[in-house]
Amino acid sequence: MPPFARYLLHTLFPPDVLRPTEVGADVLILATGVIIMVVMTRRHKWRHLWTEWLTTVDHKKIAVMYLIAAIAMLFRGGVDALMIRTNLALPGSPVISASEYNAVFTTHGTIMIFFMAMPFIFALFNAVIPLMIGSRDVAFPRLNAMSFWLFAFGALLFNMSFVIGGSPNAGWTAYPPLTERVFNPGPGENFYFLSLLIAGIGTTMTGINFVVTSLRMRAPGMTLMKMPMFVWSALATSTLILFAFPPLTVALLMSLIDRLFGSSFFTLGHGGMPMMYVNLFWLFGHPEVYIVVLPAFGIFSEVVPTFSRKRLFGYETMVLSIVAIMLLAYGTWVHHFFTMGAGPTVNAFFGLSTMLIAIPTGVKIFNWIFTMWGGRIRTTVAMLYQLAFIPTFVVGGASGIMLATIPADYQFHNSYFLVAHFHNVLIGGTLFGLLSGMYYWWPKMFGRKLDERQGKWAFWLFLTGFWITFGPQYLLGLKGMTRRMYTYPLGYGWHTLNVISTLGAFVMGAGFLVLVYNIVYSMRNGERDLTGDPWDGRTLEWALPSPAPEYNFARIPVVYERDAYWDMKEKGQTLANSLTVRDVHDLELPRNSSLPFFLGLSFFVVGFGMVFSWWIIAGLGFAGVAACLVAVGFDYRGPKRVDAAFIRGTEVALGRLRA
Amino acid sequence: MAEPLINRADPESEEAEAEGALAFLRPRFAEERFPWIQVWGYGGSLVLTLGAYFSVVRHVLAPQFLVAAILAMAAGQAALQLGVFMHLRESRGLSWQIVPLALAFFTALGMIGMSIWIMAFKSGVS
Numbered sequence: 079m080p081p082f083a084r085y086l087l088h089t090l091f092p093p094d095v096l097r098p099t100e101v102g103a104d105v106l107i108l109a110t111g112v113i114i115m116v117v118m119t120r121r122h123k124w125r126h127l128w129t130e131w132l133t134t135v136d137h138k139k140i141a142v143m144y145l146i147a148a149i150a151m152l153f154r155g156g157v158d159a160l161m162i163r164t165n166l167a168l169p170g171s172p173v174i175s176a177s178e179y180n181a182v183f184t185t186h187g188t189i190m191i192f193f194m195a196m197p198f199i200f201a202l203f204n205a206v207i208p209l210m211i212g213s214r215d216v217a218f219p220r221l222n223a224m225s226f227w228l229f230a231f232g233a234l235l236f237n238m239s240f241v242i243g244g245s246p247n248a249g250w251t252a253y254p255p256l257t258e259r260v261f262n263p264g265p266g267e268n269f270y271f272l273s274l275l276i277a278g279i280g281t282t283m284t285g286i287n288f289v290v291t292s293l294r295m296r297a298p299g300m301t302l303m304k305m306p307m308f309v310w311s312a313l314a315t316s317t318l319i320l321f322a323f324p325p326l327t328v329a330l331l332m333s334l335i336d337r338l339f340g341s342s343f344f345t346l347g348h349g350g351m352p353m354m355y356v357n358l359f360w361l362f363g364h365p366e367v368y369i370v371v372l373p374a375f376g377i378f379s380e381v382v383p384t385f386s387r388k389r390l391f392g393y394e395t396m397v398l399s400i401v402a403i404m405l406l407a408y409g410t411w412v413h414h415f416f417t418m419g420a421g422p423t424v425n426a427f428f429g430l431s432t433m434l435i436a437i438p439t440g441v442k443i444f445n446w447i448f449t450m451w452g453g454r455i456r457t458t459v460a461m462l463y464q465l466a467f468i469p470t471f472v473v474g475g476a477s478g479i480m481l482a483t484i485p486a487d488y489q490f491h492n493s494y495f496l497v498a499h500f501h502n503v504l505i506g507g508t509l510f511g512l513l514s515g516m517y518y519w520w521p522k523m524f525g526r527k528l529d530e531r532q533g534k535w536a537f538w539l540f541l542t543g544f545w546i547t548f549g550p551q552y553l554l555g556l557k558g559m560t561r562r563m564y565t566y567p568l569g570y571g572w573h574t575l576n577v578i579s580t581l582g583a584f585v586m587g588a589g590f591l592v593l594v595y596n597i598v599y600s601m602r603n604g605e606r607d608l609t610g611d612p613w614d615g616r617t618l619e620w621a622l623p624s625p626a627p628e629y630n631f632a633r634i635p636v637v638y639e640r641d642a643y644w645d646m647k648e649k650g651q652t653l654a655n656s657l658t659v660r661d662v663h664d665l666e667l668p669r670n671s672s673l674p675f676f677l678g679l680s681f682f683v684v685g686f687g688m689v690f691s692w693w694i695i696a697g698l699g700f701a702g703v704a705a706c707l708v709a710v711g712f713d714y715r716g717p718k719r720v721d722a723a724f725i726r727g728t729e730v731a732l733g734r735l736r737a
Numbered sequence: 738m739a740e741p742l743i744n745r746a747d748p749e750s751e752e753a754e755a756e757g758a759l760a761f762l763r764p765r766f767a768e769e770r771f772p773w774i775q776v777w778g779y780g781g782s783l784v785l786t787l788g789a790y791f792s793v794v795r796h797v798l799a800p801q802f803l804v805a806a807i808l809a810m811a812a813g814q815a816a817l818q819l820g821v822f823m824h825l826r827e828s829r830g831l832s833w834q835i836v837p838l839a840l841a842f843f844t845a846l847g848m849i850g851m852s853i854w855i856m857a858f859k860s861g862v863s
């Protein structure tokens with residue numbers, strides 16, 4: 079074998095990607111790839127895929143792509159979780175080794191936060207925010223596509239590390255010195271830093287897009303205080319993104335420079351400050367937890383009124399508390415490293431600011447309860463997730479308050495008590511919220527409902543599985559079990575609780591399978607949504623047919639009341655029955671573009687080259703990025719025109735306009 | 738007539754509002770044939786970056802002076818980015834800029850100040 083080939087083979091496939099799990103994954107990936115290729119070619123679908131999906135700038139299609147990615151990543155993160163749990167149920171004979179375990183919990187956490195929760199949120203933002211505010215798209219449609227492709231290629235780079243080069247293994251927080259090159263020489267952590275940097279650019283652009291969209295693209299008459307709460311949550315989330323991602327970018331970049339170019343920002347020696355990384359990371363990290371939970375709050379604020387058939391209780395206080403949470407979220411980050419020992423003043427300050435956040439959060443909980451109070455509640459799947467969310471999130475919040483109590487935190491920190499806490503809020507808050515939103519808006523996205531009976535099965539499996547998994551972990555934490563251990567000696571009284579916890583994890587796994595079956599089944603057999611308003615909704619997206627036509631609104635509606643569509647229905651004037659032929663004009667819609675895809679691809683090449691310090695490849699990637707940016711700058715083609723006759727035809731076919 | 742994608746407010750009422758005391762809010766947009774300002778701005782930002790880098794790597798100044806010099810270059814860099822690339826001098830109206838800008842400065846200075854406060858912990862211990 080020529081030395082070059084040997085070098086390549088050894089770099090791309092070091093021993094830790096040749097373990098049985100990884101080789102099994104290789105086979106699966108190759109097989110799935112081949113099957114997809116064959117099916118696509120047989121059905122001549124490549125051109126369709128390219129023109130209708132990969133180059134689209136339509137927010138509704140971008141939403142679908144985000145959703146597919148999020149569910150795929152939920153699967154990958156879930157498999158990681160089951161591997162973690164299996165190992166912990168068998169302390170005598172661990173199934174995976176310590177080093178593999180490190181890789182697995184690292185990818186589990188990173189994927190769940192950055193590549194599952196974030197795209198799931200953007201899927202729902204894209205699917206409904208423009209419809210809710212009576213707009214034809216987001217403010218910057220092509221930028222939106224760029225965000226998606228940067229996310230997608232970032233996710234690809236991260237997931238690739240599993241089978242090529244080696245996984246990152248320093249936890250989702252990637253603290254130095256665990257990531258320092260001398261202690262962690264392989265390419266794994268480079269994958270982590272580069273993929274998050276690339277996806278982070280996309281996330282920042284999404285933040286900009288939704289701030290501008292919700293501020294500038296609202297239909298006439300929709301003042302800020304008439305905006306649906308979900309739009310408020312998008313605005314707050316996007317603002318949080320704008321201020322939270324820069325510290326992360328800086329921290330990741332400096333760590334990467336430490337690793338690739340031998341600087342010493344965060345190294346142990348040479349005057350580096352590892353704790354400064356921790357500070358910067360959580361400067362991002364705490365706002366991040368609100369970035370992932372505020373959208374869930376927004377979803378519940380739409381779901382609860384609809385299924386209680388009442389208007390949202392205390393809209394003004396809801397807005398006030400979301401803004402308060404947004405501001406306070408920046409002032410609490412030290413609670414993630416109280417044990418650094420910054421001193422009593424610093425710790426006391428941040429302990430108090432943390433507890434303060436519980437107040438606006440509590441206000442929101444009470445408002446949802448008062449909305450349901452005396453309402454006519456329909457227990458659809460979307461509503462069940464909300465009903466489960468309240469107690470689950472309250473327990474998570476209460477354990478959070480316990481963790482914010484500094485002397486106690488010196489005991490709880492990095493124990494399973496913490497693991498139970500953040501899963502309580504992440505699964506009970508974020509994931510339940512996102513699933514609720516998915517069931518609620520699915521008919522709007524795809525034109526069919528998800529089957530409710532199967533959905534309820536999945537829900538109950540998730541909920542019971544969740545409590546069986548994470549309930550015992552609180553006790554394990556109190557018994558002194560720390561996080562991120564791959565095995566433990568028998569005789570500490572940890573074993574039984576761990577076995578119970580693992581059983582719960584498999585119940586959740588079953589819930590996921592039912593969820594996927596539910597989706598696949600309902601794509602073909604789900605009840606058609608012919609009215610566009612299957613739930614008797616209150617906001618503008620339900621005024622449109624399901625799925626909405628490409629141009630969304632044949633005529634931009636005028637908004638008079640907070641629950642705009644509810645108001646229209648009460649006055650007997652829906653969009654459909656008030657549209658006349660004369661209202662329909664020619665429209666301009668953004669033109670499809672392949673540049674976002676190629677920009678993402680170029681960044682991927684940059685990332686791949688830098689992971690292995692192959693500078694020629696990285697240089698080619700950078701040239702590609704520059705070329706894409708120049709091409710964007712000199713693209714003078716105007717928008718695409720959609721003529722009135724076509725729109726009239728579509729509206730007539732949908733039965734919303736008399737010919 | 739084609740309906741634009743972006744719902745702009747009525748331009749006439751905006752103009753009427755922008756007279757008199759509110760004249761400073763009137764929208765302003767620069768139009769040039771070649772973006773010289775941006776080209777110079779880009780060059781300037783590179784110079785400031787490389788200046789900071791080499792003054793650290795080459796140890797040209799005593800530590801206190803070095804910190805002062807880097808801070809000065811950082812301020813210059815911030816001004817340059819805001820003025821040249823964030824279109825601070827041109828706008829739909831100042832009110833759209835003052836509030837976010839103030840918020841941004843407040844947040845940024847808060848983050849820096851608090852970080853210094855937090856990371857000063859060693860002085861209390863050692």
Ligand code: HEM
Pocket residue numbers: 156159160162163183184186187188190191195248249250251497501504505508509547561562563583586587
């Ligand atoms: C089937 C459901 C899940 C199970 C059974 C599960 C299990 C676990 C376990 C056992 C750990 C601790 C690993 C260790 O420290 O040794 C962990 C860590 C973590 N999980 Fe999950 N998890 C699940 C879902 C989620 C979801 C939905 C999210 C986020 C939205 C999430 C985010 C995290 C994070 C951020 C960590 C910390 C990773 C680290 O310490 O680096 N998990 N999970």
Ligand SMILES: [Cu+2]
Pocket residue numbers: 363364367410411413414
């Ligand atoms: Cu936090």
